[in-house]
Amino acid sequence: MANRTDPAAKSIxxxxxxxxxxxxxxxxxxxxxxxxxxxxxxxxxxxxxKAMELDHLGGTFGGNRKPTPFMCLVMKMLQIQPEKDIVxxxxxxxDYKYVRVLGAFYLRLTGTDIDIYRYLEPxxxxxxxxxxxSGDGRFILTHVDEVxxxxxxxDYSCDIALPRIKKRWNLETVGALEPRKSVLEDDFEEExxxxxxxxxxxxxxxxxxxxxxxxxxxxTRERDRDRRxxxxxxRDRDYDRDYDRDRGRGRERDRDRDRDRDRDRDRDRERDRDRDRYRLRDDREYGRERDRDREREGRDRERRDRDRGRRRSRSRSRSRSRxxxxxxxxxxxxxxxxxxxxxxxxxAEPKKKKEKKEKKDDGTDHPDPEIAEANRIRASLGxxxxxx
Numbered sequence: 204m205a206n207r208t209d210p211a212a213k214s215i216x217x218x219x220x221x222x223x224x225x226x227x228x229x230x231x232x233x234x235x236x237x238x239x240x241x242x243x244x245x246x247x248x249x250x251x252x253k254a255m256e257l258d259h260l261g262g263t264f265g266g267n268r269k270p271t272p273f274m275c276l277v278m279k280m281l282q283i284q285p286e287k288d289i290v291x292x293x294x295x296x297x298d299y300k301y302v303r304v305l306g307a308f309y310l311r312l313t314g315t316d317i318d319i320y321r322y323l324e325p326x327x328x329x330x331x332x333x334x335x336x337s338g339d340g341r342f343i344l345t346h347v348d349e350v351x352x353x354x355x356x357x358d359y360s361c362d363i364a365l366p367r368i369k370k371r372w373n374l375e376t377v378g379a380l381e382p383r384k385s386v387l388e389d390d391f392e393e394e395x396x397x398x399x400x401x402x403x404x405x406x407x408x409x410x411x412x413x414x415x416x417x418x419x420x421x422x423t424r425e426r427d428r429d430r431r432x433x434x435x436x437x438r439d440r441d442y443d444r445d446y447d448r449d450r451g452r453g454r455e456r457d458r459d460r461d462r463d464r465d466r467d468r469d470r471d472r473e474r475d476r477d478r479d480r481y482r483l484r485d486d487r488e489y490g491r492e493r494d495r496d497r498e499r500e501g502r503d504r505e506r507r508d509r510d511r512g513r514r515r516s517r518s519r520s521r522s523r524s525r526x527x528x529x530x531x532x533x534x535x536x537x538x539x540x541x542x543x544x545x546x547x548x549x550x551a552e553p554k555k556k557k558e559k560k561e562k563k564d565d566g567t568d569h570p571d572p573e574i575a576e577a578n579r580i581r582a583s584l585g586x587x588x589x590x591x
Contacts, residue, residue, distance in 0.1 A: 206233050212284035215313050216366060220281040223312050224363055228263060229278070231270050238275045247285035250276065254293070257301035260350070261336030262362030271336055273305065274361060280309045290314075294322050300331045304350055308361070311354045316368045317379055319355070324383065326351045338362075372450050 208221055221229060232238050241253060254276055261271040293306025307323055314322075329347040337343050353360050358367075374380040566578030566588025578588035 206282075208281075209283050212282075220284055220313065221278065223281060223366070224278060227268075228270065228274070228362060231263060231268055232275055232278045235270050235275060237272050238270075238278070241272070242275050242279045245279055245283070247283060247289050250279065250283070250285070251293075251302070254302045254305050255299050257305070259334040259336050259342060260301060260304055260361070262338075262360075264336050264338055264340045268362075273301070274363075276305060277308055277312075277361075280305075281312070284313075287318075291322060294326070300329070300333060300347055303329070304333065304347065307351060307354060311360075311365060312363075316374060319368055320371060320374065320380055323351050323355060370450065370453060 208219055212220055214220070215223065224232070245253065253272075257273055257276070259271065260273040262274055263270050290306050290310055293302050294310065296302045296306070303326070307326060310322060311319055327348050329351075331347050333345045333347060333350065334342050335345045335350075350360075354365065355368075358365055371380065371383070375382055565582045567575050567582065569575040569578060569589075574589055581588055
């Protein structure tokens with residue numbers, strides 16, 4: 204609950220205000236001890252006291268990328284979303300420089316382009332020193348105007364990606380902003396008027412200079428004034444030239460960035476097309492292989508079924524032949540016995556003759572009693588009889 208955005212907060216640039224900070228940095232802030240102990244329960248009024256205690260600024264530092272208290276307070280401001288008047292008071296605070304930088308950083312993340320240029324450009328005249336903690340944990344010296352210039356010209360600051368804003372010259376051409384005026388112009392005009400007055404007083408006292416009665420000034424003084432004015436004009440022209448050069452560089456940088464982005468997008472599209480093409484090719488090959496496997500399995504199944512049918516037909520023919528033989532054997536003798544009962548005596552006679560022949564064949568009826576006895580012994584042993 205302590206890490207949730209205020210329900211009354213408005214979405215900024217179409218998203219949750221806390222999403223302006225990257226996911227990794229946001230999770231590091233949620234796990235930090237300063238966030239849990241010092242930032243819990245802060246409101247827009249009590250946040251000022253914590254901001255006044257800041258003594259340095261920075262993003263994350265160290266090997267585990269630990270966030271600074273400055274970054275924790277920025278995250279808290281995104282969470283509670285203070286009103287615009289409070290943020291403007293932070294920026295206009297001259298006593299505490301870190302409070303001013305905190306308000307400027309929050310306005311750079313959440314403000315409109317016109318408000319950013321309107322409230323941050325005057326801070327170019329603040330040259331106070333600041334302590335900034337670098338990524339390796341060391342402190343480096345910087346100034347308020349350098350931090351403001353980084354917020355207005357760079358894409359990253361304090362390990363946070365800054366939202367893109369329009370260029371100043373685009374807003375000037377549309378008429379949303381007035382051309383920028385240097386603070387030194389008033390000083391130049393005051394010095395010019397002071398020098399003219401001094402020279403005029405000297406001329407009145409000495410009376411040695413000729414007067415230009417049309418303008419009330421001496422020609423030499425008028426010449427010097429024109430010379431100084433030309434030098435200021437040249438200086439302004441040089442400033443405008445540098446500004447135009449920087450603007451041209453910014454345009455070229457934007458074009459290069461857009462070109463790189465388009466090139467990366469085209470490369471991603473080609474990679475996706477190749478991936479889809481390879482995927483379709485793989486699917487087709489897989490489908491063909493699957494069809495081949497199915498056809499091969501179908502052929503094997505048909506061959507097995509055919510062999511099984513042949514074996515069954517063979518077994519059936521064998522069983523039929525066996526049945527026929529058995530039926531033939533079983534149907535021969537009973538029918539003859541039933542049909543011819545009177546031939547029983549005639550069948551008994553061949554049996555007797557066979558018995559007689561068997562008796563005669565074993566050699567026991569040999570006329571020689573010794574041979575008959577030997578044949579009887581051989582018959583009991585299963586041997587052939589002696590034939591003499």
